[in-house]
Amino acid sequence: MAPARHIAPVGTTLKRWLPVIFVGLMFFTGLAWNNFPEGGWPRCASYGVIDNPLDDNYMDHVMNVQLPRMNYAQPKVLNPVRTDVLTMTPWFAPIVWEGSFNRDILNEQYKKRNISIGLTVFAVKKYVVFLQRFIETAEKFFMVGQRVNYYVFTDLPEQVPKMTLPDGRQVVTIQVPGYKRWQEVSMRRMEMIHDASMRNFVYEVDYIVAVDVDMQFTDEVGVEILGDVFGTLHPGFYETERQHFTYERRASSQAYIPEDEGDFYYAGGFFGGTVKEVFMLTGHCHSAMMADRDRGIEAIWHDESHLNKYLLNHKPTKILSPEYLWDCNTRSPPFLLKRRFLTVSKNHTQIRS
Ligand code: 4GW
Ligand code: MN
16 A cells, blocks of 8 residues: 655645745835835925934935024023913923024024925905005014915905015915805815915915915014914804814714814814825815815814814814914904904905995
């Protein structure tokens, strides 16, 4: 009788190869992971986004920022400069108030980084009338000494005021559709900023500051506002209990926030961050608004409701106090040491008809 030949069962072959398969998988997923940040995001051509540690220029920034000898009051560990307002969130994001920072130190730091800032503003239909004063006052108070691109999104490019600006500052006009419903004009800002982040901003600026146009600068707004992602406290809600915030309260909306959640009520008219973060924020908010539309729902305060939802789930790294967005018809409370960016009264029937 012929001896039985030994045939290895299938399971044994698999076991033998298992370590090889494992090492192979590790190798390829490793490759894919390493390539993701480079391939996934178009990088700023000439100036790196400093906050992104994956950026090649990151270490340059750490090495190069060496401040000159400066004279200023010593910070005192047991003497907080502001005791009347909250200057830090529970997730350690600073809230920017007058007195809580030294502009000279910040300017020295940022000067070394040679950054450039994009200020986006929408002037659709009759809102073009706000542009002149907006840009004029920004030239006086917004990021003085820095490089600034004003990105004016409008359906009426020929009505954008022609202004001569100093070196390093320019107006860039971006033509957009003039949507019929005003809610649509407001909400579509997210989509348009998202698209322009990919097409323009990433090649041209490091930070985006996105604001309303029916506004004027009345005091300094500088590099103290910059960070990865920031929002601004709405001037009407800084004392309000969270259950009374005008968040979207219908659970069927993507912007839904239940009454026992929420940190602050952020204003829709002033947010920003690095181009990358603003790209993600606006993309997320736009997708959420489209998902709502598919279900026949529109959030109570439109893009502002979605911004509030986003900033609840993705905590901002910096928060601007109401100094940065104040209503011109409201008296200043004692804690408001500066009013930097003020609403311009509009004749509602005239401007909105
Ligand atoms: C009602 O008829 C309108 S029209 C409400 C907003 C309108 C509008 C807004 C517009 O016709 N053209 C326009 O460019 N906008 C932009 O959306 C503009 O940048 C404006 O600052 C932003 C938000 O609208 P708003 O300033 O009127 O909203 P509130 O009163 O909440 O600040
Ligand atoms: Mn406004």
